[in-house]
Amino acid sequence: MSFVSKAFARAARAFTPAVRPIPSVASPLAPGVFSDPMVAGFATSMQSYTLPDLPYDYAALEPVISADIMKLHHQKHHAAYVNNLNAALEKYAAAEAKRDLQGMIQQQSAIKFNGGGHVNHSIFWTNLTPKGQASSAPSGKLAKAIETEWGSVDKFISTFNTQTGAIQGSGWGWLGLNKESGRLQIHTMANQDPLSTAGLVPLLGIDVWEHAYYLQYKNARPDYLKAIWQIVNWKNVEERLTQASP
């Protein structure tokens, strides 16, 4: 872009609210405020992400995950990622407007940490469902793919739990789709690094940051990992696989 066209672009930004490209498939990752083109007009020119609501009450995942944990996890931890992400994006945009490359680079780790936190938790809430509503096992295409890869759902779960339990420090265990090979993979990620950075499509994530289980399970991460499969929303995992598959 030439200097002149950039100047026009800047002027245009000052007078019209930004319109973000609307994703063609509704996804929990779309910034809440911008998914409706009518609403987009009322937002500021800064991209603003919002905390998604949980698809169930705070107590709905008991006894596997307590209401206390769900409340803190959603209202404090996830909310903080969203707030910090927005703050980092604002600073990034300000630096970008001034062509301050160093300023932009300085915000990149905050965007990765907090953006990753937002991406991961947005998926996580949909991956879980109250015990009474959960189907006990995957079915259809997902079940087939799991059996192809690990022989059985039980074998998949024990492999997943072994790898996820062994994560040093804070991180996530993922079931992901390798689009190139069309195969499912178990892959662990450190900190809040999104699975996409490993080249996989996230289908099911289990948070093993201590805040996800400590109040109930203390240091017994394996107990948490054993219990959580009672509330995994296999339907949601299957939907994600369908959406991601060619």
Added chain:
Amino acid sequence: SFIRPSLITFSIFRICRSMSFVLPDLPYAKDALAPHISEETLNFHYGAHHRTYVTNLNNLVKDTPNQDKSLEEIIRTASPGPLFNNAAQVWNHTFYWNSLAPNAGGEPQGAIRDKIIENFGSFETFKQEFSKKATGHFASGWAWLVLNSETKKVEIVDTHDAGTVLTDPKYHPLLTCDVWEHAYYIDYRNARAKYLDAWWSLVNWKFAEHNLHAVYELKRRKS
């Protein structure tokens, strides 16, 4: 009163070289750091987390050449992985318990105070910077006050997960603050900044001073 380990002999006590590592006693009672850090936290943090690192380490060195190494040797020679993680966490946590004390906290005196003011301008500036580093460390890790033998200054560094300043020969650790969530979640939930306030009320300046003098003594002997 409590045992003050010298930096040189600071390691997990072993009865003889071929025996396993032992979880050292806490330098104080489990309720001694209350209300800043609760007895419940120490029961889990010391009694479960630290103990598990020791157990894991013993299982990993058993019937291997590492069995005859000191803890520091293992930390300095192990490649990234479970052996390093468990050994480093054993060491880090022992250093952490000694970095805290009942009836401590506040501001330092003596040589450590002079060094802090010399390198940070004021104690208040140092305190803010340390808190910022500790609170701002993303995910699990540790915040350290170290003496940097290259710059000859006291500095604040952070390490990630099981990372320890022991692996960097220019850093001499003086104090540490554990910022893994298990260190503060029972007492402060997600409010890590509030936990740092508690840490400032417990910080064991005598231990820091002792560690600083140990480094000076080492240097004096070398020269």
